[in-house]
Amino acid sequence: MEPRAHAAILVLNPVALATARRIQAVTGGAIHGLAGRVEGADVTFDDTMAHIRALFVAHTPIIGICAAGILIRALGAALGDKHLDSPVVAVSEDGASIVPLIGGHHGANDLARVLAGALGGHAAITTAGDTVFGVVLDAPPEGYRLANPADAKPVMAALLAGEAARIEGEADWLRQATFAKSADAAIRLVVTDAATPGDEKTLVYHPRHLAVGVGCARGCAASELRDLVMGALEEAGLAAGAVGAVVSLDLKADELAMAELAKALDAPLRVFDAAALERETPRLANPSDVVFAEVGCHGVSEGAALAAVGAGGALVVAKRKSANATVAIARAPQPLDVESIGRARGKLSIVGIGPGKDAWRTPEAGALIAEAESVVGYGLYLDLIAPLIMNTERHVFPLGAEEERVRFALELAGKGRTVALISSGDAGIYAMGALAYELVDRDPGKGGISDAARRVEIVGTPGISALQAAASRIGAPLGHDFCTISLSDLLTPWETIEQRLRAAAVGDFIVAFYNPVSKRRRTQLARARDILLEHRPADTPVVLGVNLGRAEETLRVTTLEALTVDEVDMLTVVLVGSSATRAIQRAGRTPYVYTPRGYAKKLEPALAEGIDE
Structure with missing residues (x-):
């Protein structure tokens, strides 16, 4: 078994740290230590149970140097389909006992054997097939x-x-x-x-030694392609479960019908360029000059199927057609090695990691980071998730190189890679999400991206944005209608920003200011304050949140009248209340701030009715 790159090695006390270091040397995983008790860990956490659950839901293999009961109690409610569970292994502090608890057939048993060899301990493997027959009948090997x-x-x-x-x-x-x-x-x-x-x-x-080669017209219905393929398999007496890959020309990588077919067959979609398919021309049963003139090879479905199975394979179903699709099926002598077949479509995950606090990062974000072959981002953002990407290829870009960063991520995905583009906060709020889609939409001749990059799969996942973090920390200032306004005029003219400020002021919106000041921009926040003061009270509460979710976090409450530029920087989010926002003073402590929705007014008629009675 290859060492697991992203295993989390859980340590709850300093006694276990030496064993953790030995495990880290074998697996390359990150050491996760309990804050205040374990020094020198790669990752620290405060809530053991919550941290274990978050790792598990994010599909991170867990090696717990602790009592097995701790892991079991933490994960009881999170357990689901045993065929999907991530590996969880319990190790005694001295390394003598290694027990695969969860995911035995999906890496935990193998991981336990590796650890036993490295630590000189005993792998207590309890699954019957492993221990008695050396095989697991309900979890056959890959292929x-x-x-x-x-x-x-x-x-x-x-x-x-x-x-x-x-x-x-x-x-x-x-x-x-x-x-x-x-x-x-x-x-x-x-x-x-x-x-x-x-x-x-x-x-x-x-x-899984069958390759299903497919071609289709642009926008072909998924049902048409699926029916064609399933019909071909059935007529040939072949099982859908024997399909190891769905393959086609790279020009078709983004066809929804092909993605849906691959999903239905539970087989990866792999694509080839036209030159690779053209090399299969001598083996084609139905070469076509028309197809060559259109895409540069004499056959898509047959060519892709043959390219996938290699020289030792052969067609078992020659090209069949429907109105808008073609299919051919080839058989390889052995189960397909998918990674050696063409390339993947490519995937870009646009990941918002929140402010950087582990507990505030969603499990989906963790899972997308874990699956990525490459991560791209501003150096500070990658540092915040460093323990999760210790063995992942990194591409670091400086602040200000946003377009270069996103373009690089898309082009890398266009080469068939699985890429995670990392943003702090929520990637769709003043971050990289919009720029990624803008580049996809932009004409290639006007600074757009390549066709291959345009065809990659793009997925996004939400993160906690600064306004949410500040609001939750201070009370509920966003309890009624609110808006966000960036005060940076690098990309938006100040005249437009001021127009939006006036609209927000007249509308009495709670306002969250992003990018409030910088070393160069020192006047915009003061101007925004003055515009808002024309329409709301001088004592309107203002929340200043700095480094939210991080060790340096600070929260202050001031008033709109007292707000000054010198107390704000680029790491500060500024929440300005509406005319209804209230601050609840607390002796010696930061006030609570909230904006009522009007429940008191709703209650007044009922109270009046009760008094009249």
Whole structure:
């Protein structure tokens, strides 16, 4: 097993730190230490149970150097489908005992064996197949799929009871298993790409060695392509579970129909350039000069299928057509090595990490960071998630190089990479999200991006923005209608900003100011204050939040009249209340600030009615 790049090594006391260092040397994972008790950890946390749950939900493998009960209690409510659970391993402080608790078939057992070898301890593997037969029937190795997993339990029970099994088809991993074997056994383990039914005495394993080559017209309906492919598989007697990849020309990488087909077959979509497909021309059953004139190769579906299975493979279904799509199917001698086939479509995840506080980062953000092959961002933002990307390729850009940063991320994804573009706060609020879509929309001749970059999958995930962080820390100042205004005139003319300020003032909106001042810009915040003072009281509460969610966090409450430029910097978010916003004074403590929604007025008629009675 290869060491896991993103494992979290959980340490709750200093005694376990030496064992953690030994584990880190093997796995490359980050050491997560309990704040106030463990010094020198890569990541610190305050709430053990919450931190364990957050790691698990983010699909981060967990190595807990602690009592197994702590991990079990933390994760009880978070456990779901065992086929999706991330590995969780408990290790004793001296490293003598290593127990895979969760995800045994998905890396935990292998990880326990690696740790046992490194620490000189014992891997307490309890899954029956592993311990008795050296094989797990309901979790076949990569490249194979079990067609009827619900029947695995009775078959395994029969083998554990001493019954023999008959192996039909070729699979070394089954031949090497230590259960009894007999040519006339009632228990059957069938290895085939044919559509074969299974039952409580028959497990059917499909080697994933079929490549489904597809082509389609732009905007082809997903149902049309799916029906064509499923019909071709059925007519050939082939199982959908034996499909290892859906393949096509790179010009079709962003076709929704192909993405939906890959999802339906639970197989990755891989694409080739025209030159790679043209090299398959001598093997095509149906070469087409028309196709060549249009896309630069003599066959898309057949060419892609053949390119995927390599020289040792062959077509099993020649090109079939519908009104807007084509399909061809090829078989390789062995299960497909997907990473060696063409390239992926490419994916850009636009990730908002919030202010940087681990507990404020969403599990989805953590999962997208964990899956990324490359991360791109401003250096400070990458530093905030450094423990999560210790073994991930990084591309650091300076402040001010926003367009270069986003363009680079898109072009990198266009090469088939899975890329995470990191923003603080929420990536869609005064951050990189809008710029990514602007580059996709921009004409290539006017500073746009390449066609390959334009075809990548783009996903976004929300983060906690500064206005949310400040509001939650101080009370509920955003309890009624509010707006956000950036005071930076680098990209927006000041005349436009001032027009928006006046509209917000007249509308009596609560206002969150982003980019309030900089070393160069010292007048805009004062001008904004004066405009708001024309329409709301001088004692309107103003919240100043600095470094929110970080160790240097500070919160102050002042008034609109008293607000000065010198107490604000670029790391400050400024929340200015409406005429209804109130501050609740507390002796020796920062006031609470809130904006009522009007419930008191709603209550007045009821109170009056009660008094009249």
